Amino acid sequence: AQSVTQPDIHITVSEGASLELRCNYSYGATPYLFWYVQSPGQGLQLLLKYFSGDTLVQGIKGFEAEFKRSQSSFNLRKPSVHWSDAAEYFCAVGLYNNNDMRFGAGTRLTVKP
């Protein structure tokens, strides 16, 4: 069955530390891949997307993600986390286009001072 998995429900990192949030998908073809961030009471904001081409994509707020076809993964990274990065992060996948986008369950990020 098609699915999007975010293995980590909750991650805590210290401010200034590096961050990696994991995302794995199970689809028959290479999908369109997205990372969104959601702050409490807010809608989702797009951090970055991968449609094709260079497998390392840069996004807003200093985030990047790398598509690895062999591992069916699209992990999100940031070299130095800021307190304002505390939020819920969602990986999303669209097959063929993004009219049928499916989301993972999310990873909640807590940043320690």
Added chain:
Amino acid sequence: GAGVSQSPRYKVAKRGQDVALRCDPISGHVSLFWYQQALGQGPEFLTYFQNEAQLDKSGLPSDRFFAERPEGSVSTLKIQRTQQEDSAVYLCASSLNGKYEQYFGPGTRLTVT
């Protein structure tokens, strides 16, 4: 420019009442999506419009859920005879067309008592 707006932001309904949730997409955006986000979960796809045509309603959980976009801009999600399991945040998103990223509104939090 203005983003996606949704109203009301919060709605409390007694079980059995009908509710109507409104979405104003970004001007000029052809595609419009509705998602349901239960507490602690990622958004789940409900339905999709291309202009005024509802092209996919496979995610609507029951025939109590109905969505329309009669003039290809504003959309309304209606839930009849609300049940407690309908309590969730309802997110609306729009995109320029099906090939591009979706922009999300802040959501409507529905609580059914």
